[in-house]
Amino acid sequence: MGRPRFKNLVSAVAVAAALGVAGAAVPAAAATLNMAWSQDATGLDPHKQTAFSSLRLLELVYEPLVRTDSELNIAPAIATSWEFSEDGRTLTFKLDPDAKFSNGDKVMPADVKASFERILNEETGASARANFLSIESIDTPDDGTVVFNLSQPDVPLLTAMSSINAAIVPASAIEAGTIGTETLGSGPFVLTSWEPNSREVLAANANWAGGEVGVDGINISVLPDETAILAALRTNQVDFALINDPLVATLVPNNPGLTLTREPVLNYHVLQLNADRGAMTEKKVRQAISCAIDRQDVLDAALLGEGKVTGPLTMPAYATDPSELFCYTPDLEKAKALMAEAGYEDGFSAKVMAATGEPPTAAAEAQVIQSQLGEIGIDLEIEMMELNVYIDRWLKGDFDMAVALNGGRTDPYTMYNRYWTKDGNLAHVAHYGDDTLDSLMQDGRVETDPAKRKEIFAEFSRHITEVSPWIWLYTGYSYTAANDKVSGFEANPTGSLFGLSAVTVSE
DSSP: OOOOOHHHHHHHHHHHHHHTTTTTOOTTTTTTEEESOOOOOOOOOOTOOOOOOHHHHHHHOOOEEEEEESSOOEEEESSEEEEETTTEEEEEEEETTBBOTTOOOOOHHHHHHHHHHHHHHGOOOTTTTGGGEEEEEEEEEEEEEEEEEESSSOHHHHTTTTSSSOOOHHHHHHHHHHHTTTTTSSSSEEEEETTTTTEEEEEEEEOOOOOOOOSSSEEEEEOHHHHHHHHHHHTSOEEEEEEHHHHHHGGGGSSTEEEEEEEEEEEEEEEEEEESSGGGGGGHHHHHHHHHHHHHHHHHHTTTTTTTESOOOOOTTTTTOOGGGTTOOHHHHHHHHHHHHTTTOOOOEEEEESSSSSTTTTTHHHHHHHHHHHHTTEEEEEEEEEEEEEHHHHHTTOOOEEEEEEOOOSSHHHHHHHHSSOOOHHHHHHHHOOHHHHHHHHHHHHHOOOHHHHHHHHHHHHHHHOOHHHHHHEEEEEEEEEEEEEEEEOTTTTTGGGGGGEEEEEE
């Protein structure tokens, strides 16, 4: 039996029928959704992508074993049920017997095993590999069961498996070496064409086990200028759009027939420091930068105040009051004293890199930070670059400082182990590690008592903000805009656009 979908649609139609609404708009049976976003995908390999723009596209095509729903709960995807053993050392999944790839081939346990073996293979360069290092072996006892044998209890493993970076791909495609050049997933849509930086065309996947997709396809236009996206919405050339720029988003409600959806997200804006380079190898210099930055001022100037200042943990269950963290109240005198103690009372020069388009506020954030750090003698040069170039340098850890928008997760370990553990596959991007961070992450990984886990990760927040390898700034919102023909979209705090699978378009 497939997974249920379209509860909202059924309810809406039922209500309309009950009220006898003559002439009410009803969903077309085969409508196409015309949508726009400002940033195109940077690649098609679901195991390797880190850019939001890529993940948003690929989550419409591929599926992981489980997914995170709009209430931040783990929900079925390819797997219909799952269970940890009593000792926490095995995790068993039952697969949806109706799950198929878009070519009609059934998703088999062998595909799950091959996918995770590919992720764990260091040569793959999978972006979330560090999340799965507890997996020692994978058993496939029958056609509907997958058993992960673990080296230790791993509480956040299930959350990690909800990411599109853990998508299940066909074993045959792995063997053929076509992952990343061809797309063949079990998700709600099929990518039928991709013109980089121009457009993508998606068709509904008739084999999707999640139910009938609400539209017959999606035509996506890539419009880097978000004011052009708003103009296209006004003239009905576009039905639905992802908006990243808060300034543009705030203009949407001024237009009759357009609706703005504004959803707080777990993603966080951060200034990453390279603690392997120059003055920033000194803890007191990094702390001085933390004390010199007025986070609320950056938020107000760059995002029109659309968000809230955050510590490292953005998920409600683990978030720490920022006022309890090191130097979240700006203190220029303390910053100058720390610079002097570190031997940099005359300051130093550095560069900060930022990407155009993702986030669209990156340039403004960099400019405010440039001005604030100038107050303590740091001469900051801003390097703006295309997202592809930025991602390439970011993955190599090739920067002095970087303005970044990073993805949030529902579990602290899943969110940060790839940066802040010794085995983390992005530890070279984080440019900092110490025994305390590594130990706290490991303690939080195996601790099953929720209250004790919260204490562990509160200490993680206090320690990492004090040693200041990164300067966490704030969280914002995801914005989507739609005209009156569109209904059924459900926003998600993860920023996911998977809710497009339930969207309908009326005549």
